[in-house]
Amino acid sequence: MSWEFATVFWRDMIRFGRFRTLLFSSLLQPAIWMAFFGIAMSSNFNRFGSFAPAPDGVTAIGYLTFMAAGVIAMTSMFTSLSGGMSLLFDKTFGLMREMLASPMPRSHLLAGIGLSGVVKACIQSVIIMVFGLAIGVGFFPGKTLVGIAVSVAGILIFVGVFSLGFLFLSSAIALKQESHEGMQGIITMLSMPLFFTSNALYPVDNFPLVLKAIAVVNPLTYLVTGIRSFAIGNEFYAFGREYCYTQADILFAFGALCLFTLVTFALAWHSVKRVSLT
Structure with a gap:
């Protein structure tokens, strides 16, 4: 069995550990969201929820708990979308030329980057939960x-599949870019609309029809659904409505993430096969 992808994996993990500023900033942002936005908005949203008490036998949760699942998903998305940046660095500084000239199959390049991104996303998710x-x-x-x-294992499985999908998407984009500024612009353009058109911060039931349609095809929506099911439970009350996730709902959410990952892998594989450096 060929293990060349392990070299790419360890190199990316070492880079992640050495860039302490990147490590701390990736954890500081979700901490700020929960500590400031979550706590500040909890008093307002919880007050609105008091006018519509939870039905008998259903647990009511506060806004901080509701949005914490969205913060985990947000961090996974931002980290994964930035994962392709390492390929762009390799491409810019000539290291990719050496890797493509080596006997290592090109698929191992994607495997190494994907595995390191999944590990980073899972580590961050556990830290955010704590x-x-x-x-x-x-x-x-x-x-x-x-x-x-x-429950933690279930969350990490969802996070892992989701992160892999966005890492493949990020890699496909990075292999077609020539500048870090262009890559950063695309990441920003994708991340914020995806975040705010999902169920990460609020329910999507009252969205306008167009935004509701976007939420249905938004992978972040299905990740948040999986996280809430494992972290909070299959039945709870928030924002004046009862949430009830069946086993079929969770399996459908997981299947949607798997389909998304397969599609983005096809895009990344097409890009890595066609990349050429002169």
Whole structure:
């Protein structure tokens, strides 16, 4: 078995560990979202929710808990979209020429970048969950240690598939770019609309029809659904409405993420096969 992708993986992880500013900033942003936006908005949204009490037997959750799942998803998306930047650095500074000239199959380039991105996204997700619990996020209510471990594993599986999809998309874009400014512009153009047209911060039920259609095909929507199901439960009450996730809903969300990942892999594979450096 060929393990050349491990070299790409370890190189990217070492780079991630050495760039402490990048590491801290990637964790500081979600912490600020939860500590400032989440806590500040909780008092307002929770007050609105008090006018519509939860039905009997259904647990009502605060806004901080509701949006914490969205913050995990947001961090995974931003980290994954930036993952292709390392390929652009390699392309710009000539290292990719050496890798393409080596006996390593080009598929291992994608495998190494993808694996490192998934590991980084999972590490960040665990840190955000711990930070959220420390500031009062109501994750894993009434669960034993075994139940919490199963829930965390479920969250990380969703995060892993989602991150892989966006890493492939980012890689496909990076291999066609010539400047870091252009890549950064595309990342910004994609990330903010995807974030705000999902269910990360608020329900999508009252969206205008066009935005609701975007939310339906938005992979972030399905990641947030999976995270909330494992972290909060399959039935809870928030924003004056009852949320009830069935097993079919979770399987559909996971299948949608897998389909998204397969499509973006095809795009990335097409790009890496055609990339040529002179």
